[in-house]
Amino acid sequence: MVEALRCLPGVGPKSAQRMAYHLLQHDRHGAKRLAAALSGALEVLHHCSRCNNFTEQEICERCLSSRRDPSQLCVIEMPVDLNSMELTHAYNGLYYVLMGRLSPLDGVGPRELAFERLLQRAGDGLVKEVILATNYTNEGEATAHYLSEMLRARGIRVSRIARGVPVGGELEFTDAATVAQALIERRDY
Amino acid sequence: MVEALRCLPGVGPKSAQRMAYHLLQHDRHGAKRLAAALSGALEVLHHCSRCNNFTEQEICERCLSSRRDPSQLCVIEMPVDLNSMELTHAYNGLYYVLMGRLSPLDGVGPRELAFERLLQRAGDGLVKEVILATNYTNEGEATAHYLSEMLRARGIRVSRIARGVPVGGELEFTDAATVAQALIERRDY
Numbered sequence: 299m300v301e302a303l304r305c306l307p308g309v310g311p312k313s314a315q316r317m318a319y320h321l322l323q324h325d326r327h328g329a330k331r332l333a334a335a336l337s338g339a340l341e342v343l344h345h346c347s348r349c350n351n352f353t354e355q356e357i358c359e360r361c362l363s364s365r366r367d368p369s370q371l372c373v374i375e376m377p378v379d380l381n382s383m384e385l386t387h388a389y390n391g392l393y394y395v396l397m398g399r400l401s402p403l404d405g406v407g408p409r410e411l412a413f414e415r416l417l418q419r420a421g422d423g424l425v426k427e428v429i430l431a432t433n434y435t436n437e438g439e440a441t442a443h444y445l446s447e448m449l450r451a452r453g454i455r456v457s458r459i460a461r462g463v464p465v466g467g468e469l470e471f472t473d474a475a476t477v478a479q480a481l482i483e484r485r486d487y
Numbered sequence: 488m489v490e491a492l493r494c495l496p497g498v499g500p501k502s503a504q505r506m507a508y509h510l511l512q513h514d515r516h517g518a519k520r521l522a523a524a525l526s527g528a529l530e531v532l533h534h535c536s537r538c539n540n541f542t543e544q545e546i547c548e549r550c551l552s553s554r555r556d557p558s559q560l561c562v563i564e565m566p567v568d569l570n571s572m573e574l575t576h577a578y579n580g581l582y583y584v585l586m587g588r589l590s591p592l593d594g595v596g597p598r599e600l601a602f603e604r605l606l607q608r609a610g611d612g613l614v615k616e617v618i619l620a621t622n623y624t625n626e627g628e629a630t631a632h633y634l635s636e637m638l639r640a641r642g643i644r645v646s647r648i649a650r651g652v653p654v655g656g657e658l659e660f661t662d663a664a665t666v667a668q669a670l671i672e673r674r675d676y
Contacts, residue, residue: 374658382658386667429673433657446676458676459669460651465662468622469563469571473654478575480648483674484618487635487647 348419350412351377351395360393367391369426373416373445375399375433383431391429394419399432400441411441413448420454427455434461537608539601540566540584549582556580558615562605562634564588564622572620580618583608588621589630600630602637609643616644623650 299322303314321329345351346358353359360366370391374380375398383389396411420428428449432438446456462480463472472480488511492503510518534540535547542548549555559580563569564587572578585600609617617638621627635645651669652661661669 376659379658382661382663382666383670385663386670387663388667388670429670430676431658431670433659434652434654435657438657442676456676457673459666460649460672460674461654461669462649462651463623464653464656465623465650465664465668467653468624468627469568469620470565470622472571474571474574475654477571477648478577479654480650481572481575481577481618481620483649484646485649485672485674487619487631487645 345397349393349395350397350415351380351393365390368424370429371420371425371427372429372431374431375438375441379431379433396432396441399435399437400444401437408444413445416445417448417452420449421452425454427457430456430458534586538582538584539586539604540569540582554579557613559618560609560614560616561618561620563620564627564630568620568622585621585630588624588626589633590626597633602634605634606637606641609638610641614643616646619645619647 300311300314300318303309303317304311306314309317321332342354343352346353346355346361348357348361351358351360367390370389371394372383372389372391373394373396374383375396377395377397380393380395383393394416396416398406398411400406400408400411419425428445430442430445432442432445442458446458449456461476461483463469463476469477489500489503489507492498492506493500495503498506510521531543532541535542535544535550537546537550540547540549544551556579559578560583561572561578561580562583562585563572564585566584566586569582569584572582583605585605587595587600589595589597589600608614617634619631619634621630621634631647635647638645650665650672652658652665658666
């Protein structure tokens, strides 16, 4: 049981032992519920065949919604990024969740992320623009660059969310790399 | 003396009293040096007739430098912002320091900031582009907007540093307003 608990992210041997003792001694009910929840989720949750996010259906509710604009497809790294995008209330298109980012050192390449599935999804004839919203980390940037090459080669319009000074940001308290990019990517006003 | 010390920003009556006692009791030499430094600076420092930054000369060294590109003029709010821009090593043009930003509630309008001087400076025939690098606060934005209207009316090309997700930034930890702007101001990739 201790060994099994170590599959949780951030849980080392000591934490795992503490968790095991706690569950066995003080919270057998919680342990039972956790086991059931895990089994249940594993059974019913799989990837949406369109957006690759987790869902209980074959195609998730968002992808089936008639209120969303099918001409825009926003590519994000993880399901949690979808919340960030939805919180803006500024986007009404559809999503594609990569479930990761290119990371050669960790052995994650285009094949592991199933880029072919995204290319197929973007080539459905309805998508007019793919918005790359991967993070502005090195890995997120590399992923965006790689994807843009593949998508453009198939004649699909590709855009990238803007990089620069954050809203409410002051130059004095913004790192030099961001100010430099904000300068280089300045736009006519 | 206590009253006079209160002109320093962030110094209230109690701090001013503590400062006065300290100087008189423990650091008369420091007080003397401070008095001389203030007098000296007031005597020799004034605004550069070209960039409006503080200088001891009529025109500051940066404005006189032959190594800087006179076709670009970067407008910033305060002298401290000049450091941020220079730290990027991505800009080699000249500057204009507003010494503030539009702030109607504090009684700071276009006249107080001497916008006419900037317009005159930008119209020297050498400047081809004015880069507005005021902060992305409400007041900085209002200042940029106002200036852009005035400058464009005189046929000068105006640009604004980019706004968006900071370098190294992850969507998950970026505020919704910034993600929204990054989306709205996305660029073709």
